[in-house]
Amino acid sequence: MEEVRVRFPPSPTGYLHIGGARTALFNWLFAKQHNGKLILRIEDTDEERSTQASIDGIIDGLQWLGIDWDEGPYFQTEFAADHIAAANRLLAAGHAYKCFCTKEELEKKRETALAEKKREVGYDGTCRHLSAEQISEKEAQGLDAVIRFKVPERPGTMFYDDEVLGRIERAYSEIEDFVIVRSNGKPLYLLCNVVDDIRDRITHIIRGQDHMTNTTRQVLLYEALGAKLPVFAHMPLTLDLQKRKISKRSHGEIVAVQFYRDRGFIPWALCNFLCLLGWNPGTDQEFFSRDELIEAFSLSRMSRVNSVFNFKPGDPKFFTDPKLIAVNEHYLRTMDLEQLGALVRRELEAEHLWEPAYETSRRDWFLATLGMIRDRFHTLKDFTAAGRAYFSDSYDIDPKPLAKNVLKFPELRDWLPLLAERFAALTDFSALESERVCRELADELAVKPGTLINGMRTVLTGQLAGPSMFDVVVALGQERVVARLRHIDRLFAAA
RNA sequence: GUCCCCAUCGUCUAGCCAGGUCCAGGACACCGGCCUUUCACGCCGGCAACACCGGUUCAAAUCCGGUUGGGGACGCCA
Numbered sequence: 418m419e420e421v422r423v424r425f426p427p428s429p430t431g432y433l434h435i436g437g438a439r440t441a442l443f444n445w446l447f448a449k450q451h452n453g454k455l456i457l458r459i460e461d462t463d464e465e466r467s468t469q470a471s472i473d474g475i476i477d478g479l480q481w482l483g484i485d486w487d488e489g490p491y492f493q494t495e496f497a498a499d500h501i502a503a504a505n506r507l508l509a510a511g512h513a514y515k516c517f518c519t520k521e522e523l524e525k526k527r528e529t530a531l532a533e534k535k536r537e538v539g540y541d542g543t544c545r546h547l548s549a550e551q552i553s554e555k556e557a558q559g560l561d562a563v564i565r566f567k568v569p570e571r572p573g574t575m576f577y578d579d580e581v582l583g584r585i586e587r588a589y590s591e592i593e594d595f596v597i598v599r600s601n602g603k604p605l606y607l608l609c610n611v612v613d614d615i616r617d618r619i620t621h622i623i624r625g626q627d628h629m630t631n632t633t634r635q636v637l638l639y640e641a642l643g644a645k646l647p648v649f650a651h652m653p654l655t656l657d658l659q660k661r662k663i664s665k666r667s668h669g670e671i672v673a674v675q676f677y678r679d680r681g682f683i684p685w686a687l688c689n690f691l692c693l694l695g696w697n698p699g700t701d702q703e704f705f706s707r708d709e710l711i712e713a714f715s716l717s718r719m720s721r722v723n724s725v726f727n728f729k730p731g732d733p734k735f736f737t738d739p740k741l742i743a744v745n746e747h748y749l750r751t752m753d754l755e756q757l758g759a760l761v762r763r764e765l766e767a768e769h770l771w772e773p774a775y776e777t778s779r780r781d782w783f784l785a786t787l788g789m790i791r792d793r794f795h796t797l798k799d800f801t802a803a804g805r806a807y808f809s810d811s812y813d814i815d816p817k818p819l820a821k822n823v824l825k826f827p828e829l830r831d832w833l834p835l836l837a838e839r840f841a842a843l844t845d846f847s848a849l850e851s852e853r854v855c856r857e858l859a860d861e862l863a864v865k866p867g868t869l870i871n872g873m874r875t876v877l878t879g880q881l882a883g884p885s886m887f888d889v890v891v892a893l894g895q896e897r898v899v900a901r902l903r904h905i906d907r908l909f910a911a912a
Numbered sequence: 913g914u915c916c917c918c919a920u921c922g923u924c925u926a927g928c929c930a931g932g933u934c935c936a937g938g939a940c941a942c943c944g945g946c947c948u949u950u951c952a953c954g955c956c957g958g959c960a961a962c963a964c965c966g967g968u969u970c971a972a973a974u975c976c977g978g979u980u981g982g983g984g985a986c987g988c989c990a
Contacts, residue, residue, distance in 0.1 A: 426990085427990090428989080428990040430989085430990075460990060461990095462989090462990075463989055463990060465989090466989075466990085467990095516988095519988095520987095520988065523987095523988090561988095563988055582916095582917070582918095585916075585917085586916090587915070587916070588915085591914080591915055591916090592915095593986085595987095596987085596988055598988085599988040600988060601988080603988085605987095605988070605989080605990090606989070606990045607990095609990095610990085625984090626916090626917065626918090626983080626984060626985095627983090627984055627985070628984095628985090628990095629916060629917070629984070629985070630915080630916070630984080630985040630986070631985085631990090633915095633916085651917085653917090653918085653983095654983070654984075656982090656983075658922095658923085660982060660983065661983090662983080662984080690924090693924065693925080693939090694924070695924090697924085697925060697926070699926075700926090700938095701926080701937085701938050701939080703924095703938085703939060703940095720925080721917075721918060721919095722917095722918060722919070722925095722983095723917090723918070723982080723983060723984090724923085724924065724925090725923060725924080726923090726924095727922085727923045727924080727940090727941090734941090735941090738923075738924085738940085739923080739940060739941055740923070740924060740939075740940045740941080741940095742940090743939085743940055743941085744940090746953095750953070791953095792952060792953045792954095793951070793952045793953075794952095818950090822950085865949075866949060867949040867950080868949090869949090870949055870950075871949070871950060874950065874951095875950095880950095880951085881950070881951065882950050882951025882952065883950075883951070883952085884951090884952085885948090885949095885950095886949080886950080
C-alpha cells in the first residue's frame with residue numbers, strides 16, 4: 418500500500434496561531450495513525466512578509482506542542498527552479514499563456530465593473546487569445562508579462578471528492594484564468610504549492626475550508642501537470658465569538674500558541690482541546706492520551722461546521738476559552754506526578770526557586786507537595802504564584818485574607834507566636850499532633866479553632882484558601898512553620 | 913454582487929447518511945445541594961437547543977425544496 422504522506426505548510430508571516438496548530442495537529446494525527454510521514458514545509462515565497470522570527474516561532478510552537486515531523490523543514494524558496502520549470506512546461510504545452518495586462522489596467526477594469534454592474538469580475542481573458550505574433554511584438558516592446566493558467570474551455574463542472582465534505586463541484590466557466598508566475602518571474606503560491614506537493618509525494622491534503630477555492634484551481638493544475646490527485650480534506654474553520662476568522666492580526670496574542678506556553682498551559686492539554694474543535698470521536702470521551710487520540714482520529718468524523726473559539730477580551734474568566742482552561746485543569750490534577758514535576762521544575766527554574774534536592778533527597782517531598790496543591794490550580798504558573806510559599810520564604814500575602822483572617826483579629830499578634838512555641842516544642846511534628854496542639858490552644862484561649870487555623874493559613878501560605886491546614890503544616894516543615902508564625906509583627910505593622 | 917461551504921443548548925458537540933427507541937444525550941460555563949474549620953477537588957441535581965416555511969411519510973432533528981442567517985473565496989498574498 419502506498420505510504421501516507423501529509424504536510425504542514427505554514428507561511429512564516431506571523432507566529433503559529435491556534436488555527437494553524439490545529440491544522441498541524443490533524444495532519445500529525447493522520448500521519449501517525451497510518452504510519453505515514455508528516456512533512457514540514459515553510460512556504461516563504463512572499464519575500465516581503467516572511468521573517469526569520471516567524472520561522473523560529475512556528476518551529477518552537479510545534480516542538481512545544483509535541484508535534485514532530487518526519488521530513489523538513491523544507492523551504493519553498495529553495496525549489497524555485499522546480500516551480501519555474503513547471504510553469505515553462507505548462508506554457509509549452511498550451512496550458513498557460515503570457516498576459517501583458519498591467520496591474521493598473523486590471524484594477525481599473527475591476528473598479529468599473531464594480532461601479533457599473535455592482536459586482537466583482539475575474540480576469541476577462543484579454544491576453545488569452547493573443548497570436549504568436551502579437552506576443553513577440555509585445556515582448557519586443559519590453560512589456561512585462563505574468564503567466565496565467567489557461568482554464569480549460571469545457572462545458573459543465575469540474576469536481577473532486579472531499580474526505581469531509583463529499584463531492585465538490587464547480588463550473589469551469591466560474592474559474593478565471595489565474596496567475597501562476599509574477600511579472601518579475603517569481604512563481605505564486607497556487608503553482609508552488611502543487612509542484613511541491615507533487616515532488617514531496619503528498620497523498621492527503623488536510624487544510625482549512627478557506628482553501629476550497631484554491632483547491633478547485635489546483636485540481637486543474639494537477640491535471641495539466643499530469644500528476645495524480647491527492648485526497649483533499651477541508652476542515653471547518655475556527656471563528657471568534659463574532660464569527661470572524663481568528664487571526665493574529667485582529668485577535669492578538671490570545672490566538673498565538675506562544676501565549677499558552679507563557680501562561681502555563683500543558684502542551685497536550687492544548688492539543689486535546691484543539692482536536693475537539695471540529696472533530697469528535699463519536700463517543701463521550703473527551704480526554705485522550707496521545708496514543709488514544711492517534712487511534713481514535715478519523716477524517717470521516719470531522720465536522721463540516723465552523724466552530725467558535727469562546728473568549729471575551731477583557732473578561733478575566735474568559736481570557737481564553739473556558740473549556741480549554743477546564744481541560745488544562747483536568748490534566749494538571751490527573752497527570753502523572755513525575756511528568757507534572759518536570760513541567761513545574763521549569764517554572765521554578767524560571768523563578769530561581771528550583772533546588773537540585775527536589776530531584777534527589779527531597780524528591781518524594783516535592784512530588785507529594787505538588788500532588789497536594791495542584792487541585793486548586795489552573796495553570797503551571799500557579800505553582801510559583803499561589804503556591805510560592807511552598808518553595809520560598811519570600812512570598813506575598815494576599816491582602817484580602819490578610820484583612821479577613823488576620824488583621825480583623827488583633828489578638829492573633831500574640832496567639833500565633835504562642836502557637837509557634839507549641840509547635841516548636843513538638844517532637845512528632847505530624848498532621849495529627851499539630852492539629853491537637855492547635856485545638857488545645859484554641860480551647861485554652863476560648864476562641865474558635867477556625868480563627869487560629871484561618872489566620873495560620875494566611876500567614877503560612879499567603880492565601881485565602883488551600884489544602885487541609887495540617888497537611889500544609891507538615892509539607893512546610895516544622896522549622897518554616899515556626900519561623901513564619903513567630904514573625905508576624907511586620908504584618909500588623911504594615912497595616 | 914458571484915461562486916462554494918454550513919445551520920442542534922451561551923460555547924464545544926452526539927444523534928442525521930440506513931426516519932420511529934429523541935417532549936433530543938454528553939462536556940464546558942452558569943445556578944443549587946452534599947462534603948469541608950477555608951477554598952478547591954469530588955459527588956448529586958438544575959437551567960438551556962433541533963433557524964424558519966413548505967413538501968414526502970402512519971411517523972421528520974433526521975429525507976426533499978425554498979427562505980433566512982452565518983462563514984469562506986473572489987490578489988502579480990500564502
